[in-house]
Amino acid sequence: MLEATLRRVLRAFCGSDADISHANPLPVTSTAQAIDSGTATGGTNNTLVDTAKDWEVNMHEDAILEVAIGGIEYHRTITANDDDTLTFNALPGGVTVSLGDAYTIRRVVNPLSPLA
Known part of the structure; x- marks a missing residue:
């Protein structure tokens, strides 16, 4: 019924x-809307540094990081950020972010949820 x-x-x-x-x-x-992008100036297996940025602390927390390393695109959840560094869930063993790696930050948008 x-x-x-x-x-x-x-x-x-x-x-x-x-x-x-x-x-x-x-x-x-749901769609993931690009909210920022750039080129890394350095990093590790769980951080990306872009000295050209001046982000507010934790403004990208819970967003998705897409970073291209060696021709492979990795997707990780951002757990924190400061003014020029993103911290995220670790990449697979031996993979690190390096100078010149392109990245995009995306925020998931659900069309059925009101924007905050």
């Missing part, structure tokens, strides 16, 4: 030809 009612409401909202069911759910996805 509830499922049929919800299906009618969603069809009214999305259009009468919308086939929304358990087998064909409403496509809702």
